[in-house]
Amino acid sequence: MAAQSSNARKDQDVWKHLWAMSVPTAVKNFAWRACHEVLPIRVNLKKRKIVEVATCPCYEAAEETLIHAIWACPAAQDVWGSHLSYFHKCSWVVLSFRELFAKGLQFFPREIVELMTVVAQHPDETYRGALKSLEVYRMCKQIEIIRQPSMEQVPHIAAWCPPPQGTVKINYDAALDTQQGYVGVEIVARDHMGISEPCPEIYGASKDYRVHGSSWSCHIQ
Structure with a gap:
């Protein structure tokens, strides 16, 4: 043994x-x-x-x-x-x-x-x-x-900066689906207090677009 x-x-x-x-x-x-x-x-x-x-x-x-x-x-x-x-x-x-x-x-x-x-x-x-x-x-x-980043490092988080009073700040993002033939855009409009405003009117979209609150998508012609 x-x-x-x-x-x-x-x-x-x-x-x-x-x-x-x-x-x-x-x-x-x-x-x-x-x-x-x-x-x-x-x-x-x-x-x-x-x-x-x-x-x-x-x-x-x-x-x-x-x-x-x-x-x-x-x-x-x-x-x-x-x-x-x-x-x-x-x-x-x-x-x-x-x-x-x-x-x-x-x-x-x-x-x-x-x-x-x-x-x-x-x-x-x-x-x-x-x-x-x-x-x-x-x-x-x-x-x-x-x-390799240090474990003690805190990741940087971008903060939203409000616009001047009396103006509206628009943040947007977009994505393209080439297989389905659609482009989607997400829009957020806020005033100096951070209160969301109605989604601005969208120009340049075909009649096949759909609006849902602050997002829209349209078919690529």
Whole structure:
């Protein structure tokens, strides 16, 4: 029971750090699918009878399992060792991506684990390309945070300003329905006390117009 409880805590830590990564959502989804071994690598495709052989196309001496394609294949190791000094000649022997991700969390800073996950998603992408995509993503997130309005800000509400005494102020709005061929106008006429006045006479409407208090609509000819 103690071992099961320990494994459960480790899994919770993996999921917690995975979804908290400062990477695009697509990278998080990839990592989650990789941890559950549900990516379309050749071993899985052979099980579904989509391909006949599961041999790795880059290293024919082994089957293309997920951890082989991402980590153990000599071609993948060339990618990891080319620029990622943290992983250069790394001697980790892992059996799954979840184990690889957990080891990264154990030995490396969070930023390196995030970079590792981006490279794992696109093993053919160079280290500089992965680093650049992360920098652009984080820059956009910072701009988004800066642009978000403060919760303490009170929205500005425009107040109605009364006209001088002896005059009437007219406020109006209009909407066009192109499918039905109608235009509608809402008119509010108020004096300096804010008391509504009778709707002004409407000019320019066809004989198919209808007046309802302070609103009218007419058919477009």
